[in-house]
Amino acid sequence: MASGDLDARCTAESSDELGRLAARVNVMAERLGDSTASLRESERKYRGIIENSLEGIFVLDRCGALREANPAMARLLGFDSVDSLMAAQAAPSSSQDAKRLPLSDDEVARLFALLEAEGKIAGLEVEITRTDGTTAWCLLNARDTRRRGVSAALLEGQLTDVTARKHAMETLTQHRDQLEQQIRERERTEAELRDSREKLRQLSAHQESIREEERKQMAMTIHDELGQLLTAIKIDVSLLRLLLSQGTGWTGKLAEMGELVERTIHIVRNVASHLRPAALNFGLVSALEWLMQDYSRHSAITCQFRLEGREPTLSDDHATAVFRIVQEALTNVSRHAQASHVDVVLHGGDEGFDVTVNDDGIGFDVTRAMEGGSYGLQGMRERARMIGAQLQVTSENDVGSTVRLSIRDIAEKPNPFVWSDEGR
Structure with a gap:
């Protein structure tokens, strides 16, 4: 039994103390065998659980x-x-x-x-x-x-x-971060879109008010000056008819009527020039030269125009847009720059052209002006966008400002609203 043979049994040959001891040893051996078998079964089950x-x-x-x-x-x-x-x-x-x-x-x-x-x-x-x-x-x-x-x-x-789960969580986290970034980007884009819509609405309202003001000025000019001149001509024609019937004093009256007619023609030309300069019919360079002359007549600021390279060939819409941008830039110089000199340079080449308006004024904060709703700058930028040009405005305090309009591709696209004789 001591060596591990639990099947061995003691022989009880008497009923004395040795016999009773042998019987008890046999009972102990049986119980020990049962315990060992149970322990082995438990170990087998435990080992199976561990192994599987x-x-x-x-x-x-x-x-x-x-x-x-x-x-x-x-x-x-x-x-x-x-x-x-x-x-x-x-x-x-x-x-x-x-x-x-x-x-x-x-x-x-x-x-x-x-x-x-x-x-x-x-x-x-x-x-x-x-x-x-x-x-x-x-x-x-x-x-x-x-x-x-x-x-x-x-x-x-x-x-x-948990490697697969961790990688899945990392991927999920990355997707969540990307989604949050996309949401932030979308919110920023929507905010910019709302801001752009608001600025566009304000710009449209401002442009409409400018158009109304121009109509008002033209109506007042036509009513007050042109109407009075035409009325005076009508009266003089009546007087001339009377004088001619009497045969006296008609030579001086004809001179006065000629002067009134000249003034009327001059006013009509001014109104037409403000609506659309006739010089645009002869090209962008001619229009800019006329603008410089007109600007010099009405402003104390010295203005010079210079052509470098060749004159670009533009459609009427493109030439008008460039002309209005330069006109607005000169208007801003007159109103705000406190400048003494302004240069306008048109540089043309094979790949496009640049127009630069440079003054020696006090300068201004470009970013603040754009954010503050400068309708002049917004209008210039919108005109540049409509013709596919790049508008750059730079300024430095006490040095001056520069407005640069650049067009690199001047190939004209067909206008979808222009009727042609073919297929009509």
Whole structure:
């Protein structure tokens, strides 16, 4: 029995004390056999659970070496079997297999420190190294094997591979961040769109008010000056008819009528020029030269125009837009720049042309003017956008300002609203 043969029995030949002792030893042997069989069955069940578990179950010492592991742990670390894993753990220190430890020395020390402080580890995310050098993320649940008052020597743990879940969470987080960024970008774009719509509405209202003011000025000019002159001519014609009938004093009256007619013609030409300069019919250069002359007559600022290169060939709409932009720039110089001199330069080439308006005034804050609703600058920018040009405005305090209009592609696109004789 002492050697492990629990089937052996004592022979009871008497009923004395030795006989009764032998009977009791036999009963003890039977019970011990039953306990051993139960223990073996429990061990078999426990071993089956460990062997068939999908989680890696292991025992780790303070040196970071695995003392025990189940097949799932071996597969998690990249080994074919537990034997190959243990062989790698038992390899000499000079071997490459010695580097195939699941955790670094610092991580092992941290885990044992947590065990000593809290007595267990629950749901700790750790990064382990596989035999091929790749890493995997796992959730660790562990407890120590120490007795009371003795430091933990071994760590019994269970690892659950959450690499796919972690990558999925990272991907989900990236998608969430991208979605949030897209939402912020969309909100910013919508805000800019609302702001642009508001500025466009204000610009349209301002342009409409300008048109109404121009109509008012033209109506007053025609009514007050042209109407009076025409009335005076009508009266003079009546007087001339009377004088002619009398045969006296008609020569002086004819001279007065000629002067009234000349003034009327001059007013009509001024009104027509403000509506659309006739010089535009002869090209952009002629229109800009006329604008410089008219600007010099009505302003104390010295204005010079210079053509560099060749004159660009533009459609009527493009030439009008360029003319109005230069006109608005000169108007701004007169109103705000306090300048003494302004230069307008048209530089034409094979690939396009530039128009520059440069003054020596006090300058201004371009950004603040645009944000503050400068309708003049907004109108210039809108005209430039309509003809596909680039408008750049720069300014420096006490130095002056520069407005540059650049068109690189001056090829004309067909107007979809122009009727042709073909297919009509």
